[in-house]
Every structure is written in structure tokens, then in C-alpha cells.
Amino acid sequence: MNFITKSFSELNTTELYKILQLRSEIFVVEQNCVYQDLDFKDQKSLHIFGLKNDKIVAYTRIFKPGGYFKNSSIGRVVVATEERKYGFGHDLIKASIEAIKTHFKVTKITISAQVYLQKFYESHGFIKVGEDYLEDGIPHIRMNKN
Template sequence: MRVEIKKFQELTASQLYDILQLRSEVFVVEQDCVYQDLDGKDQKALHIIGYKENEVVAYTRIFKSGDYFNEASIGRVVVKSSERKFGYGVDIMKASIAAVEEYFNESTIHLSAQCYLIKFYNSLGFKEVGEEYLEDGIPHIGMTRQK
């Protein structure tokens, strides 16, 4: 998988379309969750895009501290369902963690994890913080990673 990192303004219309299509495919259709994906925060984020050949198969968006949470954060972590068996979730998360450290010079990272993915995020050094909560009808928990 090839990874590109882009500011919102650097995304082509085609890249933005492909990203939003993947997010909708997984978060809205696959997870059967009606929610407002276009939240006005993409413009502040750095976009971590994973390509297999020319197809977007994995994606996250990252924020410096204060732009979403108090800490730097990673969100909208998504991998195309047909590509999950190749470990692209780990690859896109490692690229995202490295990008937070490189672009924002921050070592504490927060994310809002769907609870069924706790062990996945634990394997990347994240620890649960706080209590479980519902976000768009799906159980989540805050998680933080410190270098």
C-alpha cells in the first residue's frame, strides 16, 4: 500500500470524492449508521490516504492538538472491507502516528474508538481512557497513546 499525506487544499476533486465514497461505504452503509460525516473538520485535518494501485483502500484524518481534541488526534480510520485481510489498518495507523509526530511534533495522540476495535488499538500502543459512550448509536471509548 502506498500512502500519501495531503492538506485539504491539496486534495483533487477526484481524491476527495474517493475518500468520501470510502467513508460512506463503511461508516454509513456497512455499519448501517446514519450520521453527518461532512462535519466541517476536514478542512483543518491532514489526510492520510492509502492506495492499492490507484484505488483508495485505507484512510485516516489527523489533527494537531486543539483542532479536534485537546491532544493531537486520529479519526475516520477506515479500510475498505475487501482489503482488511492485508493488514492495511495497521499500516494506515502507523503512517498516521508517524505523521502526527512529524507534522505536528506531538507524541500524545487521542482517538475515539469503536469498542469492538479496542484490542486493535491496544496493539498500536493506545490505552482506554474514561468510560464507554454512544456515538451515533455505536459504543465508543476514548483512547490515548503516549510515546
């Protein structure tokens, strides 16, 4: 899968619509979580998305240090339900980590991860920090990668 990285202003309206549709499909509908996805953080992040047959099937947004946490950060990690069996989530995290190194010239990353994905993120070098907490009604943990 080829991953594309764009700033908010570089996204065209079709790309933005497809990204928001995927985020809504997974975070609101699949996870049955009513929350404010449009948080005005998209404008200050870089958007990484993977295309398959002209459809966005994998997506994250990344932040420079201080943009969300003290360290650089990865958020809104999402892979379309029907595409998860292909390992695109691992490819997406690797692409996001590389984009942080390339664009922000740092390697320290902090994330707010859903608890059930702890092992997934540990496989990419993230370590749990602190106690579990609720974010939008879903159990999360803070994780760091140095």
C-alpha cells in the same frame, strides 16, 4: 502500500470524491449508521490515504493538538472491506502516528474508538480512558497514546 498525506486544499476533486465514497461505503452503509459525515473538520485536518491500483483503500484524517481533542488526534479510520485481510489497518495507524510526529511534532494522541476495536488500538500503544459512550449510536471509548 504507499501512504500519501495531504491537507484539504491539496486534495484534488477525484481524491476527495474517492475518500468520501470510502467513508460512506463503510461508516454509513456497512455499519448501517446514518450520521453527518461532512462535519467541516476535513478542512482543518490532514488526510492520509493508501492507494492500491489507483483506488483509495485505506484512510484517516489527523488533527493537530487542539484541533479536535486537547492532544493530537486520529479519526475516520477506514479500510475497504475487501482489503482488511492484508493488515492495511495496522499500516494505516502506523502511518498516521508517524504523520502526527512529522507534521505536528508531538507524540500524545487521543482517539474516539469503536469499542470492538479496542484490542487493535491497544496493539499500537493506546490505552482506554474512562467509560464507554455512544457516538452516532455506536459504542465508543476514548483512548490515549503518550
